[in-house]
Amino acid sequence: MVNRTAKGSARSPRRTDSLSRELIIQAAIEMLDSGGEKALTLRALTVRLSTGYGAIYHHVKDKGDLLARAADEVIAGVMSGAVADTDPRTALRALTLGLFDAIDAHPWVGAEFSRQPWRPALLDFYEGVGRLLDALGVPEKARFDAAGALVNYVLGVAAQNASNARLRAGSDMDRKTFLENAATRWAQADPDRYPFVHAAATQLGEHDDREQFLVGVDIFLAGISTLG
């Protein structure tokens, strides 16, 4: 926040305050949020932080480490509010929806966790799911498989959202025209060979991601209740 004016000076302005891992991660998050995954390059990061490569590699192992830590940071704040003193069904919907919304707001986080689902940052999520399944009466032996299935579903949706966001960023479409394009392609499918796909094209163009996500969670919950 200090040497803003020094822009075309001798060489690089050289920051007065010292760098920290937190500062680096924060800058990375902002770059990822505003420009997507491809916007985070080491070069761009050195420019933004007016520093050199070595400074960054001193605080962070490599780019993968940086991405993972950035994703952890984003998700860390989300998993706090959800507690289990309401109806477990409602709490489970809220918990999964919280993760959905966080990833919807930061699509690159979805891609990252889909790559590394065992990250410590997801521990709180697994724990929350597991406890609520317990509260729902799912027997201990089935709880692990059920939790895994639910997490996989959430991350599957997350990965898809991330990829949609990336495709949209590539062209300059907004969400609506993007979906309409996909729907048009589905509608072109041969009605004799692909009756379902052809018929579903309309719904594809109109559907709401968030609502459809919740329908999936509800199907899961309904199925899980048969495990009791």
Added chain:
Amino acid sequence: MVNRTAKGSARSPRRTDSLSRELIIQAAIEMLDSGGEKALTLRALTVRLSTGYGAIYHHVKDKGDLLARAADEVIAGVMSGAVADTDPRTALRALTLGLFDAIDAHPWVGAEFSRQPWRPALLDFYEGVGRLLDALGVPEKARFDAAGALVNYVLGVAAQNASNARLRAGSDMDRKTFLENAATRWAQADPDRYPFVHAAATQLGEHDDREQFLVGVDIFLAGISTLG
């Protein structure tokens, strides 16, 4: 298959038969299968096909196009056998398991479809799911959401398998020690703060991916049957 012997000759042996898109895709698939996603570089491809960059770009738009076509090719063969004249529940398990197994054998395909779930190659899969849901008595309006949820689940598992395979390829672990490492980390979670995760560590180390996948499908099917 002709000029094998000419290895250290004048410059490059220059192929006698002409290149084709099919040949390129086939070579890409073999490289991806044996060396993972990072093994497919344009350079390596020119060497393997003893040709130049331009030849490849003449048959294929760019690397993304090549990857997508390779994934399509792998999946094309899989979706054939599954028909619906048995019990729809059994057929749905077989259909999803077919995709699971194909992706398990070619993890990079999972990563690719998780990125591009609207690829035409998945049309047959959507169609099969949609029809079987119809046979199960799921009403038309709910069928689209249910199919989407199921596909998301399958692709979520697929993406995770792909990432596990990549992590394992990085180090030299086999599946078993890889899972045991993850299980050890889960076991180290604070039992007071993370009782579920701590208790689930044992199952994480012992579980079978394929079986757990099917449990998830069954939960889905059970949940879906409540939509009737």
Added chain:
DNA sequence: ACCTGAACACCGTTCAAGT
């Protein structure tokens, strides 16, 4: 039409050298 391969514009990462 089909192919060659040098050249270009990028990457992430390293490391001797500075403070």
Added chain:
DNA sequence: ACCTGAACACCGTTCAAGT
């Protein structure tokens, strides 16, 4: 300890030139 930035070893892609 913390940082600099030139250099290195790669990428994917282009394009004038060849057949």
